[in-house]
Amino acid sequence: MAEITCREALNQALREEMERDPAVFLLGEDVGLYEGSFKVSRGLLAKFGEKRVLDTPIAEAGIVGLACGAALAGLRPVAELMTVNFAVVAMDQIMNHVAVVRYMFGGQASVPLTIRAPGGGGHQLGAQHSHSLEALFAHCPGLRVVVPSVPADAKGLLKSAIRSDDPVLFLEHEGLYGVKGEVPEGEHLVPLGVAEVKRPGRDVTLVTLSRMVYVCLEAAELLARDGIEAEVVDLRGLNPLDMATVLTSVRKTRRAVTVEESWLSFGWGGELVARLMEEAFDDLDAPVLRVGGADVPMPYNKQLEQAAIPDAARVVARVREIV
Amino acid sequence: MAEITCREALNQALREEMERDPAVFLLGEDVGLYEGSFKVSRGLLAKFGEKRVLDTPIAEAGIVGLACGAALAGLRPVAELMTVNFAVVAMDQIMNHVAVVRYMFGGQASVPLTIRAPGGGGHQLGAQHSHSLEALFAHCPGLRVVVPSVPADAKGLLKSAIRSDDPVLFLEHEGLYGVKGEVPEGEHLVPLGVAEVKRPGRDVTLVTLSRMVYVCLEAAELLARDGIEAEVVDLRGLNPLDMATVLTSVRKTRRAVTVEESWLSFGWGGELVARLMEEAFDDLDAPVLRVGGADVPMPYNKQLEQAAIPDAARVVARVREIV
């Protein structure tokens, strides 16, 4: 298997799905001539032409709405939002249109649309450019929320997302595009809604996704030095949400900590805690704790920003409270 | 004290604050000549004139952005979004501008803006017009989220919101405008971030807000018939979040159920559960359970809609699982 970056893995997925299905096309700001602001669509305009790799004006509501309409008419658009921060500009199209048309039209409409959006903090981009909005989208029924952490998943999940007849918010992390990993060539599908145990452990379960998977693995290493074996579960998405894998792990470790990059309050961690409490109350030896971003708009200053984003030390500290 | 409706209480608050402070003005779709689609601004155009009661085009981003700019320049706008469903159209202005400018400009900017928005289901308005978005806004640092359930709070909280130097999302429920209650005349302030025990009880705590307060009180009545005494806590908002009152209650009852109208998954209930678990794990005799709306876009059909919205029976059933 070849070692490639998440960026290349995503590019492969797009290329392969466009070759496989003529109904698949890309659109977004600078996805064509510029090959994407993160270069994920490199080479695709040259290969597939302007009709299938559509550069758009800076108009996120228009982009998502156009993609939604094209999907209603039978195409399989993959819309790239330059970053997830701008998904908020298109929130009405996503929440009130993309997510609900199938249902409100009695199942007669289908929106096989994938919306790709890079996000996350860590690059000193400040209060308007550092969001991770998994929790917001996961709250809206009708939307799938898929979040890859490694190259193989980036490829396998994106291919599944594009083939899904449901609208999918595919949330990439700006800090992971350069991360390398082994990725199967050609047909490689990772089903949506299946979590993965990244590291086995018996003492505590760390439930996480996206870049925080790496933070948790680092924390697990640190804990291991003191003989604490943490099991790291990569949810790989929030809708569908694979509680089975989480429950199996927690029933074994009897302790859990959720780790998310976004604002802790009213984030997705609370949902996991609530489900764990309801479904595994008697299996828990300690409260399920959460680690999350500071509840502040992201500051520009490097030290302040680092303090706002969860790191391994923070995770270790939380684990030590319950182990 | 006079018995008046929530609608009249809100109108009183607006009128009094506009009389008190010349910097306070209203804007929104049909707030003036039409006196508001729920008639909350009745009589205000006649009394204060067009400059202070500004009818706007149908352009939510423009409305919130205009209000944000006016607030930056020292006014105290009260923007009415015809319904909270359209707040999603203005989500970028709310999340990326209103909520963050104070912080990203190092505390030099202030946005004393109140955004009023009616919401909630129950009137067969379907998938695009039945949202309750408390959880979404509560996830964004910088925004206050205030939610009245009775006329006295509608008045007292709105007056406090207008006087607050923080931006406030003031979420009203379309089903409560006609509800009557005693409301003190003139100066009556209810501080933001203070929950209220609506009904004392020793066996279980029902944590809720907005229209669900009534559903919980009804459930409490039903439970009382069987000797189960439920304490009902009206949060009256999510930011500031008054955990102290909730914890005091739960430490007493040792059991709790959160009740929210919106989609259960990734709603605000999870946050409450997580905080209770962390702060009161050893005081809990049973898992904290949640009641919430069905995770589906709201259907039009009456029976289906009723099935999607929590009712007293559902609350009672959940309570019986743990009492």
Add this chain to the structure above:
Amino acid sequence: MKTTQERTLLEGRELLTMYRDMVRIREFEEACPKLYSEGKVGGFLHLYSGQEAVGVGVAHALHHEDYLVSAYREHGLIIARGADPGRVMAELFGKATGVSKGKGGSMHMFDPDLRFMGGYGIVGGHLPLAVGIGYAIFYRGSDEVVVCMFGDGATNQGVFHEAMNMAALYRVPVVFVCENNGYGIGTSVVRASSVEQLYKKSCAYETPGSKVDGMDVLAVYDAVRQAVQRAREGGGPSYIEAITYRFRGHSISDPGTYRSEQEKKIWHERDPIPNFAEFLVAAGHAVRSQIEAIDGEEKAGIEAAIRFAEGSPDPAPEELWNDVYAPVQEGGAHG
């Protein structure tokens, strides 16, 4: 090639169908308030009475394969497109036999067979969708056209701007039809739009804009037919402002006090239905008795539609959970 006489006959027939469609819509809409007050219909209810000439003119300018997308004031549009009034009424009743299985209601009707791509409730929200459908047509290289209907108020929304720009930029076959009925709820056009003549807004996109009398079904038909043809031939989008009036309040709950009796009277004199009947008779396309026959048939048809709706079943309780997601596909969980 047909003889003049044949053609007149054909036109005659089509003209009568236009009249019939307008009457059907009016009968349908005027039956609603009573049903609403009886609690048989719920939710919002935005009636089309007064605007029939726009919808019918548009529908007759389209081929069967063409698409129509609309805002929430769409009963008349889906009927003009050929929907069975019974299924439309059943939707208002929230019944399983409704055009949206009772899940959409008055604002959210849909019929893929008629290529009626939906009624939407977020003002302006469906405009980019229309552009997307147009893009799909362009993508496939087929010669269909999309007509997108919206109100005067929608032209002040940001998505109007984005959709108009993208439609022109990609030269997609979309005809934007603004139904200017003078008001967005209680706000008159001049109090919401800096430009009073809404057709002028297309100047910012180098898209042809024109104005047409929305109370004259033939005028609408001609204007739309030309725009549709232009789009079909690859000429790109156009924008038509149809000046019309809603005879009732914004929705069933709106008394409409912001409009003067005088104003209403003037517009009622311009009622598209009786005026078109007069024209048909005067021009010899029909005789009075035919008109009366149509009126009677359509009245009876709506009564039948109501009976159908009343006799139809509610959706099954489990329908609450259906249609949120696509049925699970072969190969892979939710894949």
Add this chain to the structure above:
Amino acid sequence: MKTTQERTLLEGRELLTMYRDMVRIREFEEACPKLYSEGKVGGFLHLYSGQEAVGVGVAHALHHEDYLVSAYREHGLIIARGADPGRVMAELFGKATGVSKGKGGSMHMFDPDLRFMGGYGIVGGHLPLAVGIGYAIFYRGSDEVVVCMFGDGATNQGVFHEAMNMAALYRVPVVFVCENNGYGIGTSVVRASSVEQLYKKSCAYETPGSKVDGMDVLAVYDAVRQAVQRAREGGGPSYIEAITYRFRGHSISDPGTYRSEQEKKIWHERDPIPNFAEFLVAAGHAVRSQIEAIDGEEKAGIEAAIRFAEGSPDPAPEELWNDVYAPVQEGGAHG
């Protein structure tokens, strides 16, 4: 009333200040890439080199009480408005002495004393804010004006439409200045906007639109001064398209390969700074030595600014939690 001679002197002084401001901005911007590569400056970094004539022309057309609002390419604008380059540089360094206390960075600078109401990073997002500031001015009946700066790409966003419409509808004193530098990142104007001449977009709002050479500081100054005067006198908003060019990539990380060397060359020949120097000397407003003196002083000034930034402290760790909410007021929790 001043004598001609006095007036020329006065103008001469102002002209030299304009030149000095442009040089200061250029020196500031050109110092940034090195600092960025050294890791002293982080985040996004959108430089203004090439566009100085627009910002300086605008700033000189304003009174001290007038407001300026901008997108994220604003270093040059806040400096033109009078900000100390040291505090601007400190902001890029994320220092506590920065114009936004190190919390905003390159994209989010603010100075209430200069009435510089912020740099914003959401394309188009600040346009409605400018309308709101204009509304506050109108509300108070004072005679200030707001100038709102944004790029060509922003004119395709929905909020542009909403802001232009509301500004015209309420006749607020806002001057919209579109800095058309030909590209939105890698997308040229014609590939994003259906109308190539962006000034034409104001036709949809019955707002005067004009085009000006953005490489000529005096042309910009004159155009903006007229629009500002019109706004000050209650004439309402206007819209100016300034044709300019950014000499560097969109941001520090953009190689800008989508622009031909030929194109860049042509624009560099139109560099607003040397050309203006030539004009000043030729027209007798200054002698060569004065120009050289200014160049030297400003170069030194920016070096001092960098030293100030380097010598400044980082924000205290607890600053993470400050400024999220207003300090708790008297009377009532968070009241």
